[in-house]
Amino acid sequence: MANNRTFTMIKPDAVANGHIGAILDQVTKAGFKIVALKYTSLSAEKAGEFYAVHAERGFFADLVGFMSSGPIVAAILEKDNAIEDFRKLIGATDPAKADKGTIRNLFAKSIDANAVHGSDSDENAEIEGNFFFSSFERF
């Protein structure tokens, strides 16, 4: 498949536990090129906007509270087959079900504090990347 892009966040739990370096190391060793990178945070309002698709779910308030609880790292990554390969690298949403050696297996504690986000489609990767980065902030 042609070179394409995905969007990721290192979530507040992984940032607070000091895993930024180890996670970025795994990401680059897996062949992803970092084309934009930002240490930032989400207000509750912005977290709600980012996860609007889950607004009707029972876990939405907890998700918004958690995602606005501390700093995050946002990044746009490039690789062939980026969406699928990145989701393989991070493992299942619930770390208890994530394959051994995946980022969530190594660094996540629970289904809400699950260390990283990865886009689920090319279309969402574009939307999510645009949510954090202007065109002049990326390579």
Ligand SMILES: Nc1ncnc2c1ncn2[C@@H]1O[C@H](COP(=O)(O)OP(=O)(O)OP(=O)(O)O)[C@@H](O)[C@H]1O
């Ligand atoms: N049943 C649940 N209970 C608590 N939190 C959940 C639950 N399901 C999902 N979440 C949280 O909402 C986030 C978004 O859910 P989604 O189904 O899009 O999972 P995902 O695509 O694997 O995760 P992400 O979008 O963060 O990469 C999850 O990463 C998780 O933190």
